[in-house]
Amino acid sequence: MSDELRRFKAEIFQALAHPTRIAVVEALRNGELSAGQLIEQLGLEQANASQHFTVLRSKSVVVSRKKGNQVFYSLRDPVLIEVLDILKRYFYAHLSQTMSMMKEIRMEKAVSKK
Amino acid sequence: MSDELRRFKAEIFQALAHPTRIAVVEALRNGELSAGQLIEQLGLEQANASQHFTVLRSKSVVVSRKKGNQVFYSLRDPVLIEVLDILKRYFYAHLSQTMSMMKEIRMEKAVSKK
DNA sequence: TGCGTATTTTCGAAATTTCGAATATACTGT
DNA sequence: ACAGTATATTCGAAATTTCGAAAATACGCA
Secondary structure, eight states: OOHHHHHHHHHHHHHHOSHHHHHHHHHGGGSOEEHHHHHHHHTOOHHHHHHHHHHHHHTTSEEEEEETTEEEEEESOTHHHHHHHHHHHHHHHTHHHHHHHHHHHHHHHHHHTO | OOHHHHHHHHHHHHHHOSHHHHHHHHHGGGSOEEHHHHHHHHTOOHHHHHHHHHHHHHTTSEEEEEETTEEEEEESOTHHHHHHHHHHHHHHHTHHHHHHHHHHHHHHHHHHTO
16 A cells, blocks of 8 residues: 555544544534534634644545635535444443553653652 | 544544554454564664654553563554554545555655655 | 635644663573 | 573663643634
């Protein structure tokens, strides 16, 4: 398989590799929302949210449309929702093992912060 | 949706957010391989490969089994192959736009290296 | 033009990721 | 116990990501 394709996949995964950005993608599941609506619904800090939007835009996970004062975001391709749904099933399929994995990850992070 | 689930998804995406790790996952598509086989097939540096294996193991993307001298890796759940295949279709569905996006990303990286 | 609202950009610090070099560990055969 | 092979870990430097604070930009309206 081509190197280019692998790099592309890595870029997409990287774009999705943050809980906030996943929340954004999921919020857009049912259609476009303005930046402000996303920020409000998800309880984000304004500047930080905008930076996450930039990441998603730069990898073309979302597209934006300007309407007067505001910017509306939507998913470029709903296939990414499919991916999230697959992972949801994956999460529950291995629930108990997943939970202990998540606990471990949290503990590692707690340690690194000291 | 739960915060925990979102964090989990982000962890998985993060685990896959590197071309080398994607190559590893794809190499395991048809069954387990030893660390050495992976390194040879993919032309990786030994220590670096081992570090990537650690990432994949820590997020339970792969599981390992020890057999004598060697360690055999396999995918925990083939559902992840599905995810990669979805992205492959996504790549080709938007091919021309994707290629120019990848070119832009390469240029940004080239700039940052100066 | 000037004001208010919506959004993005820039800056700097902290945390995380990535890599190669060197070292360590584990297992096998002698 | 020793040597050899397979794999993992540690270390330090460079690159990247993340965040909040502050500033900048864009648009609509008086």
